[in-house]
Amino acid sequence: MKLKKLVAMGAACGIAIAGFGVASMASAEPVSNSYALVGSDTLQDSVNAITNGTTLTGSLVRVTSNNKTLGNFDAFGATAIQTKQGGPFFGRPAGSGAGVTALRASITGALYSGNAAVPTRPITGQVDIARSSSGPGSNANANGLLAYVPFARDAVGFAYKGGDSSWATLSAAQLKSIYECTTTSIGGVTVKPRLPQSGSGTRNFFLGAIGNPALGSCVTDANGTTPENDASVLGANDLIPFSAASWIAQANGATGINTTTASGVNFGSPVGGEPAFTGTAPNLVPNTDFYKDATFGRDTYLVVEYARIVPGDAKYDAGLANLVNPSVANSLTSFGALPVSVGGVKKKFGFLAPSTTTIQRAFATL
Known part of the structure; x- marks a missing residue:
């Protein structure tokens, strides 16, 4: 009925x-x-x-x-x-x-x-x-x-390839320093920050959330056309903003393409170590506390x-x-x-x- x-x-x-x-x-x-x-x-x-x-x-x-x-x-x-x-x-x-x-x-x-x-x-x-x-x-x-x-409600974290366990919980301050190229390595491993295309809402939101860094020369695609929410673009030690909802949708098989399974790729949370989602693929579930965050939830x-x-x-x-x-x-x-x-x-x-x-x-x- x-x-x-x-x-x-x-x-x-x-x-x-x-x-x-x-x-x-x-x-x-x-x-x-x-x-x-x-x-x-x-x-x-x-x-x-x-x-x-x-x-x-x-x-x-x-x-x-x-x-x-x-x-x-x-x-x-x-x-x-x-x-x-x-x-x-x-x-x-x-x-x-x-x-x-x-x-x-x-x-x-x-x-x-x-x-x-x-x-x-x-x-x-x-x-x-x-x-x-x-x-x-x-x-x-x-x-x-x-x-x-x-x-709908989404949240933004980052996808990364390489590094050690400390990369999974980089703070907003650390990310700002990385994108300003003041910090060039984390855990003894060189970090290479990347960005989606300039028309990306995820790009603009992420940069605002980490404090609007003055992008340094180490951000090689700052003016490029790198697609957003595509983990397959990441090379060794790369890091890029990523929608939590897009990661979940891909990992759960809701979308036609899943880039989250690219070798060595992981999702990082800048919200005090609060995970973006719980469970395991193909049954990931958004973490409400992460999505509610006043800075990285949107x-x-x-x-x-x-x-x-x-x-x-x-x-x-x-x-x-x-x-x-x-x-x-x-x-x-x-x-x-x-x-x-x-x-x-x-x-x-x-x-x-x-x-x-x-x-x-x-x-x-x-």
């Missing part, structure tokens, strides 16, 4: 959840016939699951809008993407910052590149939602034109144009508003307790419920 009630509620709001069946394993490169999402690598796999359909929790869960499918585009892949039927190809937004920039260009009609190999062009109406693993930061504004809607977001989710506004879009309304059963931002719910799927991907459902507004101008 509870399942039937959830289905009825979702359908009434234009959000579909299937009851039983075989999950669609469609590519993350669809051409959307409704809404398109781009941005954060950290959120992409969980959003792929709930938009393409998944039986990860035992029954098929899939979010659509008025029976139309959503297009969720990965942060990395082919250089150019086409998000809407008949729309232009444009440079793939790689990460949170690039996703928000693409959303802004989609709203304003400004020229967008996203990749030097792709011609700059207008992408008006081609992006509806940006995935962001970090909040608006200095762009927060009470009258902002964008709305950051909480998606809420993640789906970002939309504020006017489109405000009833009565000339731009109001009921379908989009329902998709990002956490009070709508099985919307993209909901976090139901039942396994056969969007929240149940998010937990399988290493996320917990966000600390708040309050929207943050940002960008006084676009």
Whole structure:
């Protein structure tokens, strides 16, 4: 009876959840016939699951809008993407910052590149939602034109390859010194700090959490394009920021690729030795205390144009508003307790419920 009630509620709001069946394993490169999402690598796999359909929790869960499918585009892949039927190809937004920039260009009609190999062009109406693993930061504004809607709770630690047991619990102060290249070895072993691409929300969040270090010359890819949440990029004695949720999702087999099994790779916690997760793969469980940490725990977001989710506004879009309304059963931002719910799927991907459902507004101008 509870399942039937959830289905009825979702359908009434234009959000579909299937009851039983075989999950669609469609590519993350669809051409959307409704809404398109781009941005954060950290959120992409969980959003792929709930938009393409998944039986990860035992029954098929899939979010659509008025029976139309959503297009969720990965942060990395082919250089150019086409998000809407008949729309232009444009440079793939790689990460949170690039996703928000693409959303802004989609709203304003400004020229967008996203990749030097792709011609700059207008992408008006081609992006509806940006995935962001970090909040608006200095762009927060009470009258902002964008709305950051909480998606789920994550936390950030670091992946490393090599070293000794002391590497597993490096403090924020130690990490700051490492990224400033003041500390060059830990436990008698040279440490080589690395960073994901500059558009990465995980990168920006991690650097802020460790005290905004002035990056030293030992950070060899400070201005590079290293993908985030990919432990396979690590060489001997490398260290890089990493999402706890992404590590859990990969290790538990929720994602299509698992880089946590790369030889010699481990996950480190900067929260006083508090582990990021408990259990063993494929049954890792987020550690609530780690995720609650005020410095390294973080809420993640789906970002939309504020006017489109405000009833009565000339731009109001009921379908989009329902998709990002956490009070709508099985919307993209909901976090139901039942396994056969969007929240149940998010937990399988290493996320917990966000600390708040309050929207943050940002960008006084676009």
